[in-house]
Amino acid sequence: MELFNYFRSSASYRVRIALALKGLDYDYRAIHLLKQEQHSEAYADLSAARLVPLLRDGDAVLSQSLAIMEYLEETHPEPPLLPADALGRARVRSLALDIACEIHPLNNPRVLRYLVRELGVSDDNKDRWYRHWVETGLEVVERRLVNEAGTGSFCHGEQATLADCTLVPQIFNARRFDCKLDHVPTVMRIFEHCMAQPAFANTQPAACPDAE
Amino acid sequence: MELFNYFRSSASYRVRIALALKGLDYDYRAIHLLKQEQHSEAYADLSAARLVPLLRDGDAVLSQSLAIMEYLEETHPEPPLLPADALGRARVRSLALDIACEIHPLNNPRVLRYLVRELGVSDDNKDRWYRHWVETGLEVVERRLVNEAGTGSFCHGEQATLADCTLVPQIFNARRFDCKLDHVPTVMRIFEHCMAQPAFANTQPAACPDAE
Structure with a gap:
């Protein structure tokens, strides 16, 4: 997996925590928001919203931190990040x-x-x-x-x-x-x-x- | 179930649609936002955020429209409002x-x-x-x-x-x-x-x- 993110982006940090809690490895891809790197052509091809974070898992590209965390929860259920009830x-x-x-x-x-x-x-x-x-x-x-x-x-x-x-x-x-x-x-x-x-x-x- | 909501609140409307898609009955409780009814004492007891919508299901009180819809999806899975994959x-x-x-x-x-x-x-x-x-x-x-x-x-x-x-x-x-x-x-x-x-x-x- 690759995580496109920015050190200071709090939405990025959410996903970094979830990945770490689940013990998942990933490649860190830095997108410098203040240098407007999210508007580069290469990144715009990946991100319709030009936002971080973005998780690439094989061919799939996932956006929105909460949706990414729910995806990690469904694909890597242990340890759970949601209660059972x-x-x-x-x-x-x-x-x-x-x-x-x-x-x-x-x-x-x-x-x-x-x-x-x-x-x-x-x-x-x-x-x-x-x-x-x-x-x-x-x-x-x-x-x-x-x-x-x-x-x-x-x-x-x-x-x-x-x-x-x-x-x-x-x-x-x-x-x-x-x-x-x-x-x-x-x-x-x-x-x-x-x-x-x-x-x-x-x-x-x-x-x-x-x-x- | 009771839905505390306001006709014009788009977050309320999200939940009304989800309830209707699942064919679930509920009592409609109107909270007039422009009259600031969300700040009344009675409502503040239910809602920490003083926001609509709020779903009361038995003793439980649920907030945040997306979390409410996920709850309805988990407790009343048919018809599904999320794909299977x-x-x-x-x-x-x-x-x-x-x-x-x-x-x-x-x-x-x-x-x-x-x-x-x-x-x-x-x-x-x-x-x-x-x-x-x-x-x-x-x-x-x-x-x-x-x-x-x-x-x-x-x-x-x-x-x-x-x-x-x-x-x-x-x-x-x-x-x-x-x-x-x-x-x-x-x-x-x-x-x-x-x-x-x-x-x-x-x-x-x-x-x-x-x-x-």
Whole structure:
């Protein structure tokens, strides 16, 4: 397998964690987003959306980090990244989507670029926007982790799931943009627990071959 | 089952379609987003995110439309809304996520409100923002539908899937905001095919009990 990704892309990091948790080997293909390498002709042939990550498995090319992780789960079921029961699976998926749909899309580079270049938003206001969605979005996740019975050492029970694969990269982004995090102690307790596991630590942005 | 939703919410409409495709009965609970009913105390007890849709199934409360649809798929497998093969499933999920992560989050009411009220973006620029993400996002979906072998009368083959459940509501939003759609003829061909099916037509916003 080949993973086309970027060290700082949090969607890429999600997939790196999932691959590591499942003990799967892959070739790391760096696509430098700030150098706009995703718009190169060679990459555009692979990616309709010009986004990372992209997983090539034989002839197949897969996009969208959550769909890639579900594919890995179906093709390499051990260790499982989703619980066995339908309600548990729904909980894990919805936690992942609370981040992947409610926080991350508002803060990716092309969105920030559009705010500044097309709408004339100041850099200060752009940063305020970034922090607003991270801080309020993580507050929702915190409320769920505190109130829902499924929470354990990880987001759901005692094994890492797709929810943890999605949460941890979001915290890296939050720190990079100086977001407040002291209002989400349960999130941070789970983050620290994850970062003590090699699958999370060894795939973090700073450990990537293209890290700067 | 009870579905807490709003006639105009496209994430709600996704779940209404999935329930209809599976022939499942439910009680319709209207939550009026523009009247801020999602922030009422009673609803906040159910929804950590104060978002629709929410599905109550017995004692369980499920959030996030894509996670709800996956739950329905697991608990009521017939008719299937995902193909049987892992690659087909990944394709359907990634098409759904191309809409649910790359288009819809940028255009939901609280985001538009923040642009105008907090960042001082003009109404004209807010509409331009809206159309930009819809038009460029659907262009990606169009490119995939044209180039990928899986496309049939529906997004994937000859049966409705989660991808169609996600695509159709996005077109309703696009039309409401006068987005250009003539650049995505395959998307629109599939949209028309879906709208000829009762599960899509009978659950559309105008057919909802809370429609205005």
